[in-house]
């Protein structure tokens with residue numbers, strides 16, 4: 577299974593290795609290892625891309641098996657991210673919206689980025705789309721507090737524009753850490769931006785739906801963003817169908833009783 581991948585220099589050349597090591601130590605890592613022989617950067621990149629994985633410069637380390645330890649690391653990561661100024665979205669935000677829910681959840685939802693209400697409250701999916709997401713979670717027999725909810729970017733893009741590639745890249749390590757620390761059984765990507773980012777795809781939402789993917793070793797499904805359901809009720813039925821597939825898979829994977 578792919579493991580802990582923290583620094584991805586293909587996306588962020590600005591963070592020196594020593595900073596990465598400090599960061600890892602801050603959030604509780606004691607050991608690091610490189611999983612394979614390290615080649616010169618050009619060859620490393622070619623090899624990684626050929627394998628569909630492992631961009632140059634990644635440092636990998638295994639997160640602890642103990643759920644309580646991982647939950648503690650997640651909390652420390654959240655504190656650290658609350659002061660992040662790695663991209664321009666820091667300038668106009670009111671809050672960093674890190675994530676919410678059960679730090680050891682079996683199911684993780686990943687949206688695009690905070691809207692106005694989320695920026696006010698510092699909690700993901702608390703506006704109108706969030707109310708609908710809460711209902712979608714309830715429809716498969718779970719409470720909001722039983723899942724983990726996060727976004728691709730942690731700070732609100734002005735006017736709710738799409739996050740820019742450099743903003744996504746700056747935030748990506750945080751999301752990857754969240755996935756590795758929560759270690760859910762299933763991820764649901766909400767909407768095109770989340771799905772394209774997680775799957776490294778450029779295709780439409782409709783084409784990404786209906787398949788299982790692996791994201792950092794976690795089975796991942798794509799569905800419509802709840803905000804899209806507010807604009808087009810025709811998306812409700814396929815979203816419901818996607819969620820039934822997710823519920824069934826959680827059951828198969830031995831998750832604690834989604835209804």
Ligand code: URA
Pocket residue numbers: 687688689690691694699700701702703705706727803
């Ligand atoms: N839309 C998102 O993608 N995320 C939120 O947190 C709220 C709305």
Ligand code: URA
Pocket residue numbers: 766767768769781799800801802804
């Ligand atoms: N297009 C999007 O970008 N997101 C959706 O959820 C649906 C259509």
